[in-house]
Amino acid sequence: MKFKNYVKVQSLEEAYTLNQKKSSRVLGGMLWMRLGHGQFGTAIDLSGLGLDEIEETAEEFRIGCMVTLRQLELHEGLQAYTKDAIRESVRHIVGVQFRNLATVGGSIFGRFGFSDVLTMFLALDTEVELYPSGRMSLEEFSQEKRTNDILARLIVKKHRQSCVYLSQRNTKTDFPVLTCAVSVDEQGARAVIGATPARARVYPLPEEAVQMLESAGNLGAAEHRPEKQLEDAGCLDTAEREKVWKTAAAKLAVQIPTSSNMRGSAAYRTHLVKVLVQRALEALWQQKQQRVCGGMAEAECCDGVCQQDEKSQTRDERSVQISANMTAEGASVPQSELPITLTLNGKRTAAVVPADQTLYDFLRERNCYSVKCGCDTSNCGLCTVLLDGKPVLSCSMLAVRTDGHCVDTMEGLQEEAEEFGRFVALQGAEQCGFCNPGMIMNAIALFRELQDPTDEEIQEYLAGNLCRCSGYEGQTRAIREFQRYRAGITN
Numbered sequence: 001m002k003f004k005n006y007v008k009v010q011s012l013e014e015a016y017t018l019n020q021k022k023s024s025r026v027l028g029g030m031l032w033m034r035l036g037h038g039q040f041g042t043a044i045d046l047s048g049l050g051l052d053e054i055e056e057t058a059e060e061f062r063i064g065c066m067v068t069l070r071q072l073e074l075h076e077g078l079q080a081y082t083k084d085a086i087r088e089s090v091r092h093i094v095g096v097q098f099r100n101l102a103t104v105g106g107s108i109f110g111r112f113g114f115s116d117v118l119t120m121f122l123a124l125d126t127e128v129e130l131y132p133s134g135r136m137s138l139e140e141f142s143q144e145k146r147t148n149d150i151l152a153r154l155i156v157k158k159h160r161q162s163c164v165y166l167s168q169r170n171t172k173t174d175f176p177v178l179t180c181a182v183s184v185d186e187q188g189a190r191a192v193i194g195a196t197p198a199r200a201r202v203y204p205l206p207e208e209a210v211q212m213l214e215s216a217g218n219l220g221a222a223e224h225r226p227e228k229q230l231e232d233a234g235c236l237d238t239a240e241r242e243k244v245w246k247t248a249a250a251k252l253a254v255q256i257p258t259s260s261n262m263r264g265s266a267a268y269r270t271h272l273v274k275v276l277v278q279r280a281l282e283a284l285w286q287q288k289q290q291r292v293c294g295g296m297a298e299a300e301c302c303d304g305v306c307q308q309d310e311k312s313q314t315r316d317e318r319s320v321q322i323s324a325n326m327t328a329e330g331a332s333v334p335q336s337e338l339p340i341t342l343t344l345n346g347k348r349t350a351a352v353v354p355a356d357q358t359l360y361d362f363l364r365e366r367n368c369y370s371v372k373c374g375c376d377t378s379n380c381g382l383c384t385v386l387l388d389g390k391p392v393l394s395c396s397m398l399a400v401r402t403d404g405h406c407v408d409t410m411e412g413l414q415e416e417a418e419e420f421g422r423f424v425a426l427q428g429a430e431q432c433g434f435c436n437p438g439m440i441m442n443a444i445a446l447f448r449e450l451q452d453p454t455d456e457e458i459q460e461y462l463a464g465n466l467c468r469c470s471g472y473e474g475q476t477r478a479i480r481e482f483q484r485y486r487a488g489i490t491n
């Protein structure tokens with residue numbers, strides 16, 4: 001994929017104006033876009049607009065389009081509000097290095113059939129903030145044709161809600177065969193099913209499931225819940241609940257069209273609809289029974305929040321608000337070559353780079369030969385480097401985006417890499433050795449980010465580093481042993 005020019009825009013107005021040209025492309029994390037081929041005109045970079053933050057107020061979350069999937073995963077407020085459903089929806093997507101680059105804007109604007117992210121946000125009361133068209137519901141947006149608008153933010157309204165996210169994959173980190181999110185709030189109870197393989201859609205939950213879920217919510221806090229009341233509501237009877245979930249899931253399955261592709265047949269997907277909806281309903285019931293209320297005490301949560309209603313505002317009024325907030329502050333000129341200054345392995349480095357040069361090519365040109373390219377499709381993790389201390393895929397990032405940042409490769413982390421590398425060799429985790437530079441870089445990031453990770457956390461962190469020889473057990477052992485050594489444990 002080639003770009004003639006690159007521009008870091010100063011305003012949404014500027015981005016929108018440039019985006020009216022057919023040959024222009026707005027850059028999210030660029031991970032999906034770069035899988036395409038072709039010569040494009042101007043790459044429009046939104047990363048200077050402060051849209052890389054998640055703001056939380058009493059009424060809503062405002063999620064900028066440049067927020068990464070990893071930021072979503074680590075945001076405590078979002079996890080508390082969704083009871084970890086958001087984390088569950090993104091944690092299987094390729095690897096940590098990938099999720100440090102992929103953006104919410106690119107994921108939602110792309111409206112991909114396989115999208116875990118779209119499925120998840122459709123289950124919440126989510127609006128998109130478009131420039132210049134204004135706000136609309138995510139559900140409406142997801143069914144619309146692509147326009148040249150700029151997606152500025154997602155707005156998730158807070159309610160007293162419960163939600164559960166589940167997906168099925170043939171192998172870890174692969175695209176999902178089916179995605180499923182189920183949620184209940186005062187606006188209704190819905191199931192969102194995606195990767196059918198078509199784009200996710202919202203379906204109302206069948207009445208019997210809603211009634212059963214309501215009975216869980218009406219039972220009162222655990223200490224005030226007499227057994228008798230539970231029994232009367234039929235809620236202690238697991239078999240009874242299972243029957244209700246099964247009927248509801250079967251009713252949904254007949255409404256949801258599925259088809260076949262390389263990941264699964266239509267029949268398998270229909271079967272998965274039944275299985276995942278059933279499991280999600282039971283998990284949702286358990287959540288409601290424990291009086292989960294978006295991570296807040298019920299009184300706090302319902303105190304005024306649920307009465308918030310912005311629906312009376314028209315789309316045009318909202319559009320004006322966004323425009324007023326984001327006026328042009330002078331346009332930037334798209335350039336085919338750009339000067340950048342970064343700190344590379346501790347040294348201030350200035351260079352002039354072509355608009356479409358990847359960070360990988362930039363680093364190799366500067367003799368950082370530890371950085372290697374395995375797949376060139378954002379899958380293998382071999383090209384991992386640290387950007388401001390976080391692991392990213394250098395094959396999937398533009399060099400120009402490192403301007404003003406710190407990049408570390410193994411050349412700059414020799415001591416740390418050698419020290420850990422000895423443990424990798426001792427545990428037989430280095431066989432052909434091809435994957436090692438990327439794995440070691442990601443392990444260094446892991447040691448910095450997680451103090452005492454569990455085996456599951458280690459495996460999840462390293463999931464984006466493919467190894468064709470070792471079976472990953474040796475790598476997990478090496479990390480465990482290295483941590484013991486660093487903690488001074490000798491036996």
Ligand SMILES: Cc1cc2nc3c(=O)[nH]c(=O)nc-3n(C[C@H](O)[C@H](O)[C@H](O)COP(=O)(O)OP(=O)(O)OC[C@H]3O[C@@H](n4cnc5c(N)ncnc54)[C@H](O)[C@@H]3O)c2cc1C
Nearest residue numbers: 026028029030031032033065102103105106107115116151
């Ligand atoms: C190998 C691979 C595996 C993946 N696996 C999964 C998976 O299992 N589950 C899943 O949910 N997703 C998966 N994805 C998708 C991924 O999570 C992202 O959704 C995808 O990469 C798009 O995000 P991005 O930031 O890279 O967007 P980009 O690739 O930069 O952009 C995607 C499109 O959106 C446009 N765009 C981006 N931002 C904006 C904006 N603010 N306004 C207007 N237009 C915009 C771009 O012009 C482009 O057309 C996978 C992607 C890849 C490459």
Ligand code: FES
Nearest residue numbers: 374375380381395
């Ligand atoms: S992920 Fe970059 S080369 Fe494979």
Ligand code: FES
Nearest residue numbers: 432435467468469
């Ligand atoms: S050791 Fe051969 S690919 Fe990992």
